Amino acid sequence: PAQDFSLDSIEEKPWRKPGADLTDYFNYGFTEETWRAYCDRQKRLRYESGNTMPTIERER
Amino acid sequence: PAQDFSLDSIEEKPWRKPGADLTDYFNYGFTEETWRAYCDRQKRLRYESGNTMPTIERER
Amino acid sequence: PFLHIDPESKVRPCPWYDRGFCRHGPNCRHRHVRKVLCMNYVAGFCPDGTECKFIHAPFELPQVDELAKNARKAGIICHICGEAGHKSYQCPKNTDLMDTSDSNRRQEEVPE
Numbered sequence: 001p002a003q004d005f006s007l008d009s010i011e012e013k014p015w016r017k018p019g020a021d022l023t024d025y026f027n028y029g030f031t032e033e034t035w036r037a038y039c040d041r042q043k044r045l046r047y048e049s050g051n052t053m054p055t056i057e058r059e060r
Numbered sequence: 061p062a063q064d065f066s067l068d069s070i071e072e073k074p075w076r077k078p079g080a081d082l083t084d085y086f087n088y089g090f091t092e093e094t095w096r097a098y099c100d101r102q103k104r105l106r107y108e109s110g111n112t113m114p115t116i117e118r119e120r
Numbered sequence: 121p122f123l124h125i126d127p128e129s130k131v132r133p134c135p136w137y138d139r140g141f142c143r144h145g146p147n148c149r150h151r152h153v154r155k156v157l158c159m160n161y162v163a164g165f166c167p168d169g170t171e172c173k174f175i176h177a178p179f180e181l182p183q184v185d186e187l188a189k190n191a192r193k194a195g196i197i198c199h200i201c202g203e204a205g206h207k208s209y210q211c212p213k214n215t216d217l218m219d220t221s222d223s224n225r226r227q228e229e230v231p232e
């Protein structure tokens with residue numbers, strides 16, 4: 001899942017470039033910061049409950 | 061276009077009729093169920109991102 | 121008697137279908153182009169951005185989405201926050217509009 005993409009593993013961060021549209025990269029109105037926070041939260045949740053991914057990924 | 065948002069507001073569901081092609085109505089391989097799940101996910105994640113969309117709140 | 125659909129208008133892709141669902145199905149005035157969704161973007165983030173070969177589907181209702189896009193194309197720049205895509209009276213940073221609570225203000229922003 002995309003949550004496992006660490007933003008830090010991406011060397012150049014094209015969405016930071018001037019003129020870049022954040023929404024081309026981040027869905028749902030996330031920004032780099034809020035996405036990071038969300039991933040951390042998810043990781044913690046998954047760790048605590050042993051739960052994996054939400055529905056959509058599975059349905060495909 | 062409130063009626064375009066929620067499937068439930070559409071009284072007759074022509075895509076359910078025999079001979080109907082689901083892909084005429086649903087893109088990306090969505091079905092009624094997965095589209096519903098996708099809409100819920102949109103709502104949930106927009107909330108999680110802290111970027112709630114006023115339009116959607118109203119449409120529901 | 122059959123539905124007359126102007127073939128010209130079929131050239132324009134359907135913004136609702138591009139979101140994922142169009143209630144008009146085969147009778148839609150616009151063209152329904154079958155595409156493949158980017159599952160990374162559905163998850164929330166796709167590192168490929170504009171280079172991605174799958175679709176990053178917008179979920180904003182087309183009219184709102186298009187309004188903003190057209191405004192951006194037309195080079196509309198807000199003189200309050202300096203950002204492109206909206207006018208000052210629609211600006212989230214316009215304090216003149218902030219006499220009510222934040223949530224009320226947000227609803228008022230929605231164009232009819």
Ligand SMILES: [Zn+2]
Nearest residue numbers: 134137142148
């Ligand atoms: Zn359509």
Ligand SMILES: [Zn+2]
Nearest residue numbers: 158161166172
């Ligand atoms: Zn992508």
